[in-house]
Amino acid sequence: MKAVNFLLVGVGGQGTLLASDVVAEVGLRAGADVKKSEVHGMSQRGGAVTSHVRWGDQVRSPLCEKGTVDYFIAQETLEALRWVEYVSPQGTVVLSDQHIPPTSTVFGEDRYPEDGKVLEVLGQAASQVLRVEASRVAQELGNLRVANTVLLGALSAHLEVPEEIWIAVITERVPERHREINRRAFLAGRQGQWKL
Amino acid sequence: MTEAILSGNEAIARGAWEAGVEVAAAYPGTPSTEILENVSQYPEIYAEWSANEKVALDVAIGAAYAGRRAMAAMKHVGLNVASESLFYSSYTGVNAGLVIINADDPGLHSSQNEQDNRHYARFAKVPMLEPSDSQEAKEMVGAALDLSEQFDTPVIVRTTTRTSHAKSVVTLEERRVYEKRPYEKNPRKYVMIPGFARQRHPVVEERMLRLAEYAESCPYNRVEMGDTALGIVTCGPSYQYAREVFPQASFLKLGMVWPLPEKLLRDFAAKVERLIVVEELDPFFEEHIRALGIPVEGKSIFPLVGEFTPDVVRQAAYVAGLIQEPPVPRAFDKGDLPMRPPVLCAGCGHRDVFWSLRKLKVAVNSDIGCYALGVMPPIGATDTIGCMGASIGVATGMRRGGLEKDNVAVIGDSTFFHAGLPALASAVYNQTPITVVIVDNRTTGMTGHQGNPGSGLTLRGEGGQRIDIEAVVRAIGVDHVRTVHSNQRSELEQALREAIKHDAPSVVIAETPCIFVSAHLREPYVVVEEDCNGCTLCMRIGCPAILKSEKLDEKSGRPLAFIDATACTGCGLCFDVCARQAILEGALKTDTTSSVEAMA
Numbered sequence: 032m033k034a035v036n037f038l039l040v041g042v043g044g045q046g047t048l049l050a051s052d053v054v055a056e057v058g059l060r061a062g063a064d065v066k067k068s069e070v071h072g073m074s075q076r077g078g079a080v081t082s083h084v085r086w087g088d089q090v091r092s093p094l095c096e097k098g099t100v101d102y103f104i105a106q107e108t109l110e111a112l113r114w115v116e117y118v119s120p121q122g123t124v125v126l127s128d129q130h131i132p133p134t135s136t137v138f139g140e141d142r143y144p145e146d147g148k149v150l151e152v153l154g155q156a157a158s159q160v161l162r163v164e165a166s167r168v169a170q171e172l173g174n175l176r177v178a179n180t181v182l183l184g185a186l187s188a189h190l191e192v193p194e195e196i197w198i199a200v201i202t203e204r205v206p207e208r209h210r211e212i213n214r215r216a217f218l219a220g221r222q223g224q225w226k227l
Numbered sequence: 228m229t230e231a232i233l234s235g236n237e238a239i240a241r242g243a244w245e246a247g248v249e250v251a252a253a254y255p256g257t258p259s260t261e262i263l264e265n266v267s268q269y270p271e272i273y274a275e276w277s278a279n280e281k282v283a284l285d286v287a288i289g290a291a292y293a294g295r296r297a298m299a300a301m302k303h304v305g306l307n308v309a310s311e312s313l314f315y316s317s318y319t320g321v322n323a324g325l326v327i328i329n330a331d332d333p334g335l336h337s338s339q340n341e342q343d344n345r346h347y348a349r350f351a352k353v354p355m356l357e358p359s360d361s362q363e364a365k366e367m368v369g370a371a372l373d374l375s376e377q378f379d380t381p382v383i384v385r386t387t388t389r390t391s392h393a394k395s396v397v398t399l400e401e402r403r404v405y406e407k408r409p410y411e412k413n414p415r416k417y418v419m420i421p422g423f424a425r426q427r428h429p430v431v432e433e434r435m436l437r438l439a440e441y442a443e444s445c446p447y448n449r450v451e452m453g454d455t456a457l458g459i460v461t462c463g464p465s466y467q468y469a470r471e472v473f474p475q476a477s478f479l480k481l482g483m484v485w486p487l488p489e490k491l492l493r494d495f496a497a498k499v500e501r502l503i504v505v506e507e508l509d510p511f512f513e514e515h516i517r518a519l520g521i522p523v524e525g526k527s528i529f530p531l532v533g534e535f536t537p538d539v540v541r542q543a544a545y546v547a548g549l550i551q552e553p554p555v556p557r558a559f560d561k562g563d564l565p566m567r568p569p570v571l572c573a574g575c576g577h578r579d580v581f582w583s584l585r586k587l588k589v590a591v592n593s594d595i596g597c598y599a600l601g602v603m604p605p606i607g608a609t610d611t612i613g614c615m616g617a618s619i620g621v622a623t624g625m626r627r628g629g630l631e632k633d634n635v636a637v638i639g640d641s642t643f644f645h646a647g648l649p650a651l652a653s654a655v656y657n658q659t660p661i662t663v664v665i666v667d668n669r670t671t672g673m674t675g676h677q678g679n680p681g682s683g684l685t686l687r688g689e690g691g692q693r694i695d696i697e698a699v700v701r702a703i704g705v706d707h708v709r710t711v712h713s714n715q716r717s718e719l720e721q722a723l724r725e726a727i728k729h730d731a732p733s734v735v736i737a738e739t740p741c742i743f744v745s746a747h748l749r750e751p752y753v754v755v756e757e758d759c760n761g762c763t764l765c766m767r768i769g770c771p772a773i774l775k776s777e778k779l780d781e782k783s784g785r786p787l788a789f790i791d792a793t794a795c796t797g798c799g800l801c802f803d804v805c806a807r808q809a810i811l812e813g814a815l816k817t818d819t820t821s822s823v824e825a826m827a
């Protein structure tokens with residue numbers, strides 16, 4: 032199996048860790064050795080969350096190096112900009128349309144970056160940027176929380192792993208009553224025509 | 228053969244189960260918390276949250292004395308708390324196996340300091356193993372228990388955040404069952420009065436010599452010969468990073484990090500032209516190797532401070548000329564990005580408490596827990612935070628030390644039972660007129676909502692015996708005690724004022740049920756756009772549910788306030804601070820199950 036590096040970034044509460052568990056498990060079922068690394072702890076209180084996932088024949092480090100991430104999945108726009116150094120020049124960015132302003136932009140002088148600026152930098156960093164309307168799709172489906180599944184769908188379209196594996200892993204990981212909405216979110220992401 | 232992707236902590240729990248552990252105790256602490264949470268899923272193991280790490284280790288020691296395999300788990304600073312018990316158990320040894328899981332936190336992802344607990348193994352004279360992935364983490368629990376029984380010693384397994392929280396593939400095996408070892412009374416072994424302990428010390432020294440001999444052939448100390456120009460001694464996750472950065476080099480991977488195998492080190496050093504150590508935090512191996520008279524480099528190349536990553540190792544190796552190819556250059560003009568530090572949740576009752584304390588302009592000696600976030604802007608109410616339980620003693624000292632203004636100690640319910648009780652007893656005994664605010668949110672919030680003696684919820688989520696904090700405080704001898712709901716802001720403020728004025732030890736219990744444990748009574752609040760003029764008062768409580776609207780006030784041009792209905796939990800602090808009554812109170816809820824919905 033060709034080595035593939037993923038980095039998923041978001042904000043506490045967005046389901047970044049769940050999404051990265053899915054990516055890891057899909058890799059294992061597709062026959063890869065996998066490792067994954069994340070930091071828990073403060074994330075629940077609105078902190079930034081990052082999760083590294085690596086597939087390969089034999090993966091050593093659970094962390095990716097800067098400039099080596101093949102698929103950079105950003106669930107939040109500011110976080111995309113924060114972690115952009117990790118993307119490989121040949122890499123693909125899967126960017127959500129979500130914006131979660133940190134409190135310092137509300138009570139203080141900090142400014143949330145403009146979309147144009149974010150896209151410009153992402154464009155310099157990666158070979159391909161896909162803007163996924165994950166929160167719009169998720170809201171149309173009836174639950175903003177499945178935005179992460181929409182992104183996984185968009186990601187899956189770029190990997191040679193059978194659709195059934197993705198759907199099986201996702202549905203096993205969510206409670207029964209959320210299965211159908213997650214399946215639909217995944218397919219909407221996978222079938223969408225996303226580009227810059 | 229079943230394989231699963233497990234975190235280091237899940238693998239340790241699995242390893243404990245497979246290796247026949249029957250008693251496990253811990254106090255939560257990042258990055259170790261999930262170990263016991265996972266252990267609790269195995270019905271064969273008695274598992275408990277103890278009130279603190281020392282108690283947890285004593286419980287595990289007692290179980291091992293009694294004859295059943297036992298485990299205690301804690302974060303690095305937890306071992307400071309439990310260190311007394313580590314030292315005596317090194318002398319007494321065990322009966323059935325005893326493993327102590329110690330999780331270090333290089334990089335301080337969620338801790339008050341960085342400390343390299345490999346030193347504890349040397350200090351307390353016990354062996355220590357260190358895994359570098361989940362498979363090893365699982366195996367080493369069993370190996371540690373075997374060693375513990377073979378050498379009659381507690382054994383520490385040290386992880387770091389990157390082994391505890393990284394996930395990798397693990398092969399699952401069945402549980403091995405061990406017969407209970409009979410307990411035999413033996414005061415010369417288990418009673419550490421000076422006369423007996425004096426006789427145990429040489430036993431400990433002799434044991435360490437035998438363990439050092441064992442280390443020479445320990446299967447977890449592994450030589451991987453490659454190019455002999457460079458030889459690398461390493462352990463833990465640093466091994467994984469170094470393998471990637473130096474794919475050609477020769478390696479001595481130490482899985483047993485104490486005692487060290489002298490002969491193996493000498494042989495390895497003799498085979499390579501240049502010897503370096505890649506180790507996170509302190510030069511623990513490096514100094515030992517140098518003391519053997521072997522030329523070695525380590526901290527002259529790699530950082531002493533902070534967490535290693537493959538980037539850190541590669542950059543340092545490049546600067547030192549150990550590798551020729553530079554790291555991929557990645558620099559972008561991003562401008563100044565706003566940070567995203569952790570914040571008190573929307574609706575958190577701790578915010579109410581700090582809001583009042585700030586108004587009262589008192590010095591705040593705070594403690595460790597979610598309420599540590601009271602130091603962050605815009606609230607910024609806190610003066611000191613040290614370690615768990617320090618608030619009350621430091622507040623006492625500041626009173627006795629002639630502080631120019633009033634001060635209060637702030638401590639959480641879990642922290643109060645962990646280390647607050649003795650400090651309060653001291654203040655009462657000596658009649659130091661301190662004020663202690665116990666912020667009782669009925670959970671151990673910071674580490675992910677574990678039960679504690681004040682909540683009565685046990686590790687298995689069952690209702691245990693809840694200990695009434697007010698009754699405890701009164702029984703200790705505090706006469707001035709007030710219990711208020713932190714949501715009742717004027718009563719809270721009044722209670723604080725009275726307590727501070729009181730000239731004997733006083734306690735205010737601010738009941739602040741965590742929003743993850745119980746819900747607020749009201750629906751989300753709403754900003755009335757016609758009445759808001761963007762004055763920013765409500766924005767200054769630092770609530771993550773309050774945002775700046777796209778709409779501007781016509782006169783001032785300032786953005787209006789906007790309440791994110793998906794984040795608001797209806798606590799009403801913004802309503803109370805708004806000077807223009809521009810915020811509409813949420814309606815009373817009919818369904819008051821927890822407002823924080825499970826993830827889709």
Ligand SMILES: Cc1ncc(C[n+]2csc(CCOP(=O)(O)OP(=O)(O)O)c2C)c(N)n1
Nearest residue numbers: 256595596597639640641642670671672673
């Ligand atoms: C010696 C030690 N053990 C464990 C921890 C991890 N830890 C940090 S805060 C905390 C307890 C928080 O609970 P509580 O006092 O009830 O406050 P809350 O977070 O619920 O507000 C724990 C266990 C630590 N920092 N130090």
